[in-house]
Amino acid sequence: MATRVEARTSMNPLDYDYSSFFYSSSDDxxxxxxxxxxxxxxxxxxxxxxxxQAMSSPPSGxxxxxEGLHHEHVxxxxxxxxxxxxxxxxxxxxxxxxxALDKYGLGAAGSPILSGTMNxxxxxxxxLARFKRKxxxxxxxxxxxTNVGMISGLMRPGDWVISDQxxxxxxxxxxxLSKANVRFFRHNNPADLEKKLKQTTGKxxxxxxxxxxxxxxxxxxxxxxxxxxxxGARILLDEAHSAFVYGANGRGVAEKFGLEDEVDIHIGTFSxxxxxQGGYVAGSQNLYNYLKxxxxxxxxxxxxxxxxxxxxxxxxxxQIAEPELRERLWSNVAYMRGRLEEEGVDVxxxxxxxxxxxxxxxxxxxxxxxxxxxxxLYLQPIIYPAVAKHRSRFRVSVSSSHTTEQLxxxxxxxxxxxxDEGILx
Amino acid sequence: xxxSDGMVQYHFRDAIGGFFEFPTENARAILPxxxxxxxxxxxxxxxxxxxxxxHDSPVGDYGELIxxxxxxxxxxxxxxxxxxxxxxxxxxxxxxxxxEHAIERWHLPHYMQDISLTWERGDGHxxxxxxxxxxxxxxxxxxxxxxSNVDHRYQAFMNxxxxxxxxxxxxxxxxxxxxxxxGGITIHSQAMxxxxxxxxxxxxxxxxxxxxxxxQTFHPLQTLASYARR
Numbered sequence: 001m002a003t004r005v006e007a008r009t010s011m012n013p014l015d016y017d018y019s020s021f022f023y024s025s026s027d028d029x030x031x032x033x034x035x036x037x038x039x040x041x042x043x044x045x046x047x048x049x050x051x052x053q054a055m056s057s058p059p060s061g062x063x064x065x066x067e068g069l070h071h072e073h074v075x076x077x078x079x080x081x082x083x084x085x086x087x088x089x090x091x092x093x094x095x096x097x098x099x100a101l102d103k104y105g106l107g108a109a110g111s112p113i114l115s116g117t118m119n120x121x122x123x124x125x126x127x128l129a130r131f132k133r134k135x136x137x138x139x140x141x142x143x144x145x146t147n148v149g150m151i152s153g154l155m156r157p158g159d160w161v162i163s164d165q166x167x168x169x170x171x172x173x174x175x176x177l178s179k180a181n182v183r184f185f186r187h188n189n190p191a192d193l194e195k196k197l198k199q200t201t202g203k204x205x206x207x208x209x210x211x212x213x214x215x216x217x218x219x220x221x222x223x224x225x226x227x228x229x230x231x232g233a234r235i236l237l238d239e240a241h242s243a244f245v246y247g248a249n250g251r252g253v254a255e256k257f258g259l260e261d262e263v264d265i266h267i268g269t270f271s272x273x274x275x276x277q278g279g280y281v282a283g284s285q286n287l288y289n290y291l292k293x294x295x296x297x298x299x300x301x302x303x304x305x306x307x308x309x310x311x312x313x314x315x316x317x318x319q320i321a322e323p324e325l326r327e328r329l330w331s332n333v334a335y336m337r338g339r340l341e342e343e344g345v346d347v348x349x350x351x352x353x354x355x356x357x358x359x360x361x362x363x364x365x366x367x368x369x370x371x372x373x374x375x376x377l378y379l380q381p382i383i384y385p386a387v388a389k390h391r392s393r394f395r396v397s398v399s400s401s402h403t404t405e406q407l408x409x410x411x412x413x414x415x416x417x418x419x420d421e422g423i424l425x
Numbered sequence: 426x427x428x429s430d431g432m433v434q435y436h437f438r439d440a441i442g443g444f445f446e447f448p449t450e451n452a453r454a455i456l457p458x459x460x461x462x463x464x465x466x467x468x469x470x471x472x473x474x475x476x477x478x479x480h481d482s483p484v485g486d487y488g489e490l491i492x493x494x495x496x497x498x499x500x501x502x503x504x505x506x507x508x509x510x511x512x513x514x515x516x517x518x519x520x521x522x523x524x525e526h527a528i529e530r531w532h533l534p535h536y537m538q539d540i541s542l543t544w545e546r547g548d549g550h551x552x553x554x555x556x557x558x559x560x561x562x563x564x565x566x567x568x569x570x571x572x573s574n575v576d577h578r579y580q581a582f583m584n585x586x587x588x589x590x591x592x593x594x595x596x597x598x599x600x601x602x603x604x605x606x607x608g609g610i611t612i613h614s615q616a617m618x619x620x621x622x623x624x625x626x627x628x629x630x631x632x633x634x635x636x637x638x639x640x641q642t643f644h645p646l647q648t649l650a651s652y653a654r655r
Contacts (some may be wrong), residue, residue: 015508016506016508018500019463019497020506020507020508021498021500022497023461023499031502032500034501034503035501035506038506089549165466168624172466172467175467176467181468182467183448183468184466184469186469186627199625218427240427385465388604388605388631389603389604390570390571390603390604390605390630391604
């Protein structure tokens with residue numbers, strides 16, 4: 001007979017995830033805090049928590065930051081930031097923001113539908129509408145609030161939101177808030193989208209992204225549009241990671257595929273390629289007018305700071321005036337891809353400026369993250385449940401502002417650490 | 426196989442499992458209101474299909490097929506946390522003795538026929554075929570990943586006309602799990618799976634689990650007072 005199995009008292013933090021701490025058995029809402037903090041406090045000393053390390057410099061090709069485990073200040077090659085066109089710290093952008101600070105003060109001091117709309121907000125919306133070739137653009141204070149307000153503002157109980165399974169939390173939360181029925185189709189799979197659409201009746205919205213942030217892969221837009229149209233569904237395309245980057249003029253994946261008119265709702269953010277903050281919905285004037293009343297995440301938030309709006313407007317102008325920024329970005333992306341391939345690094349299905357560096361070892365990803373930090377490279381670990389089990393990775397974001405030397409140094413550090421640790425052979 | 430403190434042990438050669446998504450409204454239709462389904466995506470719950478090949482237990486050799494829904498565990502201060510929790514809603518075993526044991530001892534909801542379980546062990550994969558008097562019930566294939574020795578804690582919630590219960594279940598053995606989507610399942614139209622037939626189950630597992638040469642230990646049942654109030 002086997003011996004009795006003792007209950008475990010020592011905790012392996014990786015045996016748990018956030019879903020373990022969603023409910024507790026008591027009537028006291030605080031009863032979940034102790035078990036959660038037991039887990040959290042076990043995770044941190046093991047180095048399993050490499051997030052929210054404070055930076056003390058702009059998100060450029062190198063950064064100064066305070067690393068999270070020993071609180072040491074370090075200078076690192078930065079392959080983590082979204083600043084795809086290097087615009088967040090461009091002199092012209094900073095000057096525009098400073099001028100807006102002098103003119104308007106720090107904040108909008110009101111909801112955009114009450115006292116918070118300033119000239120600069122209207123100028124930004126008009127400039128974006130011209131750029132996107134759409135009747136109207138509505139600006140939101142964050143990218144998250146854009147999808148939340150857009151989807152919950154339009155969809156209703158009994159309607160259907162059919163979304164890619166890898167869609168951003170803001171799409172999911174917008175759908176939840178709308179109280180519409182929600183279904184997810186398998187990632188980038190038009191056949192599964194069709195299967196899901198076949199099961200629905202009534203109003204339908206298909207929500208997809210141009211480029212997915214965890215894998216850096218593009219959506220198969222022509223195939224997805226064809227299926228959605230076949231079933232009379234409206235299409236929302238979130239170009240958070242592809243606007244101002246993809247297409248001959250930077251209008252995104254929809255421009256790349258020549259499908260700008262087939263997509264009903266164009267979403268984008270200012271925090272990625274433009275290096276600012278906020279988001280937008282581009283579409284018809286009728287959609288704009290309706291959302292003005294029903295996009296509650298905008299109605300009940302303070303308007304985007306005029307300082308940020310002015311900086312974003314200048315960044316947009318620079319992006320339009322300097323197509324060489326995108327050329328430089330794509331040249332850097334090609335260079336990075338070549339260097340990573342030379343080193344034999346697994347980058348999954350990436351086709352964009354985002355490269356998942358596939359480690360596929362959930363237990364070692366944080367340890368590797370620390371070794372990369374010590375070696376001089378800032379990369380963010382991504383682990384379950386943000387990605388599937390055993391698909392842990394580091395996420396590399398390439399910017400037009402990276403120098404070839406910075407990219408070389410980053411790849412060299414990455415390859416050396418992965419090789420030393422037996423991830424690369 | 427019972428210890429003095431009420432724990433009961435079951436040794437097995439292989440235990441395999443697949444997690445499959447299906448719409449949450451179908452999960453809520455059979456879950457007690459106190460249990461919350463785990464949702465890997467909003468609106469999608471998880472059907473767990475597990476099969477065991479027991480070789481040493483209080484009721485001898487037998488096979489078992491379990492259909493469960495993944496639910497949020499009961500997390501309590503000062504109590505070791507379970508890795509995950511299950512609400513089994515349909516079990517079938519290959520022998521009458523094992524069925525009666527599980528109903529009496531653990532209040533597990535059973536399919537009342539002896540089923541047959543056939544195991545096909547291949548290179549890096551394993552498949553089970555469950556049938557009832559020649560009628561197919563479920564075919565499931567699970568693939569392997571890296572193996573490690575583990576000692577996992579789970580919770581099960583049971584609910585019958587006599588009350589509601591929970592038990593801690595320890596699972597120790599060589600363990601592999603992956604989310605590579607290489608396995609699959611066919612759920613046949615049959616009395617045991619009748620409930621599941623219309624659930625719009627995604628037949629590609631988002632997680633595959635496999636434990637070899639393992640030991641399952643049931644802790645004593647606890648009655649759930651909150652359920653009893655209903």
